[in-house]
Amino acid sequence: MEKTGDIINRLTEQGYRLTPQRMMVLAAIEKSDHHISAEEIYAQVVAKYPYFNISTVYRTLELLHRLGLVTETDLGGGRVRYHPADKGHHHHLVCQECGKVIDLDESVLDHLKLVLRKDYKFDPDTRHLAFFGRCADCSK
Amino acid sequence: MEKTGDIINRLTEQGYRLTPQRMMVLAAIEKSDHHISAEEIYAQVVAKYPYFNISTVYRTLELLHRLGLVTETDLGGGRVRYHPADKGHHHHLVCQECGKVIDLDESVLDHLKLVLRKDYKFDPDTRHLAFFGRCADCSK
DNA sequence: GTATCTGCAAATCCTTTGCAAGTCA
DNA sequence: TGACTTGCAAAGGATTTGCAGATAC
Numbered sequence: 001m002e003k004t005g006d007i008i009n010r011l012t013e014q015g016y017r018l019t020p021q022r023m024m025v026l027a028a029i030e031k032s033d034h035h036i037s038a039e040e041i042y043a044q045v046v047a048k049y050p051y052f053n054i055s056t057v058y059r060t061l062e063l064l065h066r067l068g069l070v071t072e073t074d075l076g077g078g079r080v081r082y083h084p085a086d087k088g089h090h091h092h093l094v095c096q097e098c099g100k101v102i103d104l105d106e107s108v109l110d111h112l113k114l115v116l117r118k119d120y121k122f123d124p125d126t127r128h129l130a131f132f133g134r135c136a137d138c139s140k
Numbered sequence: 141m142e143k144t145g146d147i148i149n150r151l152t153e154q155g156y157r158l159t160p161q162r163m164m165v166l167a168a169i170e171k172s173d174h175h176i177s178a179e180e181i182y183a184q185v186v187a188k189y190p191y192f193n194i195s196t197v198y199r200t201l202e203l204l205h206r207l208g209l210v211t212e213t214d215l216g217g218g219r220v221r222y223h224p225a226d227k228g229h230h231h232h233l234v235c236q237e238c239g240k241v242i243d244l245d246e247s248v249l250d251h252l253k254l255v256l257r258k259d260y261k262f263d264p265d266t267r268h269l270a271f272f273g274r275c276a277d278c279s280k
Numbered sequence: 281g282t283a284t285c286t287g288c289a290a291a292t293c294c295t296t297t298g299c300a301a302g303t304c305a
Numbered sequence: 306t307g308a309c310t311t312g313c314a315a316a317g318g319a320t321t322t323g324c325a326g327a328t329a330c
Contacts, residue, residue: 019329022285052287055322056285058321059321102262104260109252112251116244120244122275123275124233134265135261136262157310177294196312
C-alpha cells in the first residue's frame with residue numbers, strides 16, 4: 001500500500017493532520033480499482049466506524065483534490081467520482097443506457113489531443129476524458 | 141423560425157398538445173445560440189408569464205428529449221444543458237477553469253469514432269461529446 | 281495548548297413527483 | 306367532454322455549511 005503512504009506523506013508534509021477518518025477514506029479510494037463516489041466511500045468507512053459522517057468524506061475529498069492527490073471526474077448522472085491521481089491516466093466510455101463505464105486506452109486519443117492543442121489552443125485534461133454513448137450490450 | 145415550426149409539427153403529429161408554455165420553452169431553446177439550462181429557460185419564460193413554473197420546463201424538456209427533438213448534454217457542474225437536435229452536431233471543449241464552452245468541428249472526431257466503434261464496440265453519441273481541460277486564456 | 285478536524289443538523293442546489301385544477305383538441 | 310397539462314407544494318438526492326465539541330501534534 002505504498003501509494004496510500006505517499007498521499008499520507010504529502011498530507012503531513014503540508015501540515016495537515018492524519019486522522020483515522022482520513023486514513024479510512026484514503027484506504028477506500030486506494031482499494032477501489034475503479035472510480036469511487038463519495039457515497040461508496042462513506043458506505044465502506046461507516047461499516048467500520050459507525051459515527052463516521054458523510055460530510056467528512058466530502059471535506060476530505062475536497063482537500064485531496066486541492067492538493068492534487070485525487071482526480072475528480074464528472075461522468076454525468078449528477079455524481080462526481082474520484083480516483084487517486086497517481087494511478088495513471090485513462091479515459092472512459094460511459095454508456096448512457098446502462099451506466100456502465102469502460103476504460104479506454106490512452107493512446108487512442110493521441111491524435112485528437114494533438115489537434116485540440118494545435119488548432120484550438122485547448123489543453124485537454126489528459127487524465128480523464130469521457131465519451132458518452134451506448135455500449136455493445138445496449139446496442140443489441 | 142422554421143425550426144420551431146418543425147418541432148411544433150412533430151409534437152402535434154404525435155398527439156401532444158400545443159400549449160403557450162411549451163411554445164415559450166421552445167422559443168427560448170431556439171433563441172439561445174448555445175446550450176441552455178433549465179434554469180435559464182425558466183428565467184426567460186417567467187419574465188413574460190409570471191405564473192410559469194420550473195417543473196413545466198423539466199417536463200417539457202423530458203418530452204422533447206424523448207421525442208428526439210432536443211439533445212441533453214451533461215457538461216459537468218451538476219447541470220444538464222439542452223440544444224435543439226436539428227441544429228447540427230458538434231462537440232464541446234469545456235474549460236474547467238473559467239467554464240467557457242468552445243464548439244468543436246465534428247470532423248475532428250472522425251478517426252476516434254471509428255476506433256471506438258471498431259475496437260470497443262462502443263457507439264458514441266455523435267451529437268455531443270465533451271472534453272474537459274483548459275482553454276487558451278486560462279493556460280496563460 | 282490550540283489550530284485543525286469531526287459529527288451533527290440544517291441548508292442549498294438541481295430535479296422529480298403527487299395531486300387537484302385548468303385547458304387544448 | 307376527456308385526456309393531457311399545468312401550477313403548486315412537497316419530496317428527493319447530492320453536496321455544502323455553521324457551529325460546538327473533540328483531537329492530532
